[in-house]
Amino acid sequence: MPRSNSAEPGNRLLPLALTMGEPAGIGGEIALQAWQQRHDQSLPPFLVIDDPQRLQAISTRLGWEIPLRVIDDPAMASEVFREALPVLPAPLPAPVQPGIPDRRNAPAVLHAIELATALCRKGEVGAVVTNPIHKAALYDAGFTHPGHTEFLAALCEAPRPVMMLASERLRVVPVTIHVSLRQAIDQLTPDLIVETARITAADLRDKFGIARPRLAIAGLNPHAGEAGSMGNEDALIVAPAVERLRAEGIDARGPLPPDTMFHAEARAGYDAAICMYHDQALIPIKTLDFDRGVNVTLGLPIIRTSPDHGTAFDIAGKGIAKPDSLIAALRLAGNMAAHRRHV
Numbered sequence: 001m002p003r004s005n006s007a008e009p010g011n012r013l014l015p016l017a018l019t020m021g022e023p024a025g026i027g028g029e030i031a032l033q034a035w036q037q038r039h040d041q042s043l044p045p046f047l048v049i050d051d052p053q054r055l056q057a058i059s060t061r062l063g064w065e066i067p068l069r070v071i072d073d074p075a076m077a078s079e080v081f082r083e084a085l086p087v088l089p090a091p092l093p094a095p096v097q098p099g100i101p102d103r104r105n106a107p108a109v110l111h112a113i114e115l116a117t118a119l120c121r122k123g124e125v126g127a128v129v130t131n132p133i134h135k136a137a138l139y140d141a142g143f144t145h146p147g148h149t150e151f152l153a154a155l156c157e158a159p160r161p162v163m164m165l166a167s168e169r170l171r172v173v174p175v176t177i178h179v180s181l182r183q184a185i186d187q188l189t190p191d192l193i194v195e196t197a198r199i200t201a202a203d204l205r206d207k208f209g210i211a212r213p214r215l216a217i218a219g220l221n222p223h224a225g226e227a228g229s230m231g232n233e234d235a236l237i238v239a240p241a242v243e244r245l246r247a248e249g250i251d252a253r254g255p256l257p258p259d260t261m262f263h264a265e266a267r268a269g270y271d272a273a274i275c276m277y278h279d280q281a282l283i284p285i286k287t288l289d290f291d292r293g294v295n296v297t298l299g300l301p302i303i304r305t306s307p308d309h310g311t312a313f314d315i316a317g318k319g320i321a322k323p324d325s326l327i328a329a330l331r332l333a334g335n336m337a338a339h340r341r342h343v
Helices: 027-036 052-061 074-080 103-121 135-140 148-156 181-187 190-206 233-247 278-288 324-342
Strands: 016-019 046-050 068-070 085-089 162-166 171-174 214-218 251-256 272-275 294-298 304-307
Touching (some): 016 324, 027 046, 027 052, 027 085, 046 052, 046 074, 046 103, 148 294, 162 190, 171 190, 171 278, 190 214, 190 233, 190 272, 233 251, 272 278, 294 324, 304 324
Parallel strands (some): 016 046, 046 085, 171 272, 214 251, 214 272
Antiparallel strands (some): 162 171, 294 304
C-alpha cells in the first residue's frame, strides 16, 4: 500500500480524529508514541479526542515530555501538529488506573466515538481512527451494541458494515465474523457472500483508489470441496455467489482452495480475499504482519480504521506497547482520505 502523501507541501488534507479508546488500556500511550514518530513515519496530521490531563499524566509518568495543545476547533489541528499533539477535550469523570477499567468513564469513551463520527460526517475531519475499547466496561454502563463496528454503523445509519483487515501484504474480508464455526456455516448463503463482496469492491474503488478490484473468493471446505468429495457447500453456496458477482461485472474468482490462496505469488493476483469465516481470514494476515494489521470498516459513509489489537491491560502504563498498528491505521486512513478528496 502506498505511503501517505499528506505531509507533502501544499496538501491541505483534513486532520484525522483519533478516539481515546479504553482509558485504562494502551490507547493513550500509543497515541503519544505515534505523535513522537510523526516525522519518521510521514504521518498525516491528527487530533486526539481525549482527556488532556490523562495524556499529560501518561507523558509525565513515562518521561516522554510530549507537548500537548488543547484545541476547540478541529481546523486548528493541522496548524499545531508539527509542534504539539492537538487534543480535543473529552474529560474523564473518574481517575484512571492502568489495567483496571472503570465503568464511570464509559460515557466519555462513547462521547469520543460519537464526536469523531459527527465531525467526520460534517467534513471537519478526514477520517476516524479508533483506539481499542473494552466492551465489558461499556456493557456495564448500558452500552447495547455488540461492538465498535456496530456502534459506528448505527451512528452513520449504515445498513451493513463489513470488516476488513489490511496490511501492506494482504487484505482480507470475513463473510461471517464473531460466531462459532458451526454457526458460520449455517449463516453462509450466496446472498451474504454477494453482499459482502459488493461492499468490498465498492470501497476498494471509492476509498482505496483501485479502479477494477480483483476479489479472490475462498472456498469453505478443504480444497474447495474437491469436486464434492469433501462437502457440497462450495458448489451449492460459494460457486453461485461467484457466478452472480461475475455477471454483475465484478472481477471475482473462486471458490479457491483456501490452503493455496495466501502465498506470495497467489496474493499478487488479487486485491482482497473474501473469506468464509473469521479464522480463515485472520490467521493468514496475523501470520504475515501481526504488528501492522489494520482493521477497516467498509460500508460506512465515513472512513474508519483501527489498530488490530485490544486494550492490552497487562502492559498498560508500562510504556512498552508498540504503536506500529496504530501508526499503520493512521497512515492508511490518511491515504484513503487523500484518495477520496481527489475523486
